[in-house]
Amino acid sequence: MKQPFEQIVAAHGPAVLRVCRAMLGVQDAEDAWSETFVAALRAYPELAADANVEAWLVTIAHRKAIDVGRANTRRPMAVAEPPEPPPVAVDDDQVWAAVRDLPDRQREAVAYHWFAGLPYAEIAVITGGNADAVRRAAADGLKTLRRVYGATPTTKGARS
Amino acid sequence: MTELPAALLQTDENQLARLHTRLVADAAASGLLDIAYRTVDSPVGSLLVAASDRGLMKVAFEVQDHDAVLAALAEKVSPRILRAPGRLDPVARQLEEYFAGTRRSFDLELDWSLSSGFRRQVLDHLMRIGYGRTESYAEVAAGAGNPKAVRAVGTACATNPLVLVVPCHRVVRSDGSAGGYAGGVQAKATLLELEAAA
Numbered sequence: 001m002k003q004p005f006e007q008i009v010a011a012h013g014p015a016v017l018r019v020c021r022a023m024l025g026v027q028d029a030e031d032a033w034s035e036t037f038v039a040a041l042r043a044y045p046e047l048a049a050d051a052n053v054e055a056w057l058v059t060i061a062h063r064k065a066i067d068v069g070r071a072n073t074r075r076p077m078a079v080a081e082p083p084e085p086p087p088v089a090v091d092d093d094q095v096w097a098a099v100r101d102l103p104d105r106q107r108e109a110v111a112y113h114w115f116a117g118l119p120y121a122e123i124a125v126i127t128g129g130n131a132d133a134v135r136r137a138a139a140d141g142l143k144t145l146r147r148v149y150g151a152t153p154t155t156k157g158a159r160s
Numbered sequence: 161m162t163e164l165p166a167a168l169l170q171t172d173e174n175q176l177a178r179l180h181t182r183l184v185a186d187a188a189a190s191g192l193l194d195i196a197y198r199t200v201d202s203p204v205g206s207l208l209v210a211a212s213d214r215g216l217m218k219v220a221f222e223v224q225d226h227d228a229v230l231a232a233l234a235e236k237v238s239p240r241i242l243r244a245p246g247r248l249d250p251v252a253r254q255l256e257e258y259f260a261g262t263r264r265s266f267d268l269e270l271d272w273s274l275s276s277g278f279r280r281q282v283l284d285h286l287m288r289i290g291y292g293r294t295e296s297y298a299e300v301a302a303g304a305g306n307p308k309a310v311r312a313v314g315t316a317c318a319t320n321p322l323v324l325v326v327p328c329h330r331v332v333r334s335d336g337s338a339g340g341y342a343g344g345v346q347a348k349a350t351l352l353e354l355e356a357a358a
Contacts, residue, residue: 001235002239004231006242006243009183013179017179018168022168030175034186038183038186038187038192041240041242044240095167099168115169142164145164149165
């Protein structure tokens with residue numbers, strides 16, 4: 001039996017937004033989120049009843065993020081900001097900027113595993129590669145985030 | 161346990177609310193919003209109202225379990241269901257006027273797809289029982305074209321998908337007592353008193 005789509009949005013909207021923000025930055029995350037959920041709503045009646053909804057949504061968001069990212073590289077950028085040295089006091093935007101600065105594979109692994117809670121094997125299906133490579137990428141990405149900003153106020157992460 | 165900076169796990173409720181509003185608009189524009197719903201507060205508890213693009217499809221009392229009602233709509237009609245309060249503003253306004261005693265009949269487009277056959281005939285007949293009046297189950301059976309189907313009239317009332325708007329609360333026992341009601345006996349009494357007083 002399939003639950004009303006509203007419950008899908010309520011349950012997974014926040015995680016998908018974090019994933020979009022990690023992949024695209026705060027400006028384009030809202031467009032990617034919106035496109036993800038419209039596409040999901042369109043396909044929802046055909047989704048298998050026992051499907052992993054979170055993995056399905058992240059798969060759609062992954063494709064949308066690539067689309068939006070490609071569109072942006074063709075768009076002339078405004079003023080590029082010079083890179084700044086890591087500050088002593090770190091605000092939220094800077095933590096997000098550190099996520100954005102990770103190599104693609106690490107950023108995807110961190111976002112899909114730690115933000116969306118997907119197991120490494122599920123992520124490997126979405127991004128290609130294998131579960132061990134995804135596991136290493138997630139660990140390396142997290143190590144970088146910690147080195148730059150430390151593991152300040154903490155929240156328990158997702159299942160492994 | 162692995163720890164992430166808290167900034168990465170926070171949720172901005174305002175942003176999500178804004179995105180939800182945008183999703184409803186995008187879904188409607190793309191023809192993907194099969195059922196829109198909201199709740200309306202009333203003297204007989206919270207009411208769930210749900211509509212397709214053809215009209216109001218479902219009105220349900222709190223005691224009928226709103227989550228279960230939405231799950232049933234997802235199963236029977238479509239799972240493309242979103243909370244979209246703005247699209248049901250006219251319904252909410254008319255219900256509020258009804259409970260304030262300033263509205264005696266509803267002027268709404270209705271989607272009848274949840275009822276068919278004799279039950280639908282019964283509901284059609286109920287629409288002709290005026291505000292403040294009542295009929296017995298036997299009278300309704302006769303009015304709907306099958307005088308022997310008194311029990312089926314009871315079933316049609318109990319499964320009325322459009323309570324309040326299709327006034328099954330105006331059907332009472334022939335001895336004058338109120339009889340059962342989808343919203344509970346107390347709700348039926350409240351509605352009959354409301355209409356008698358206005």
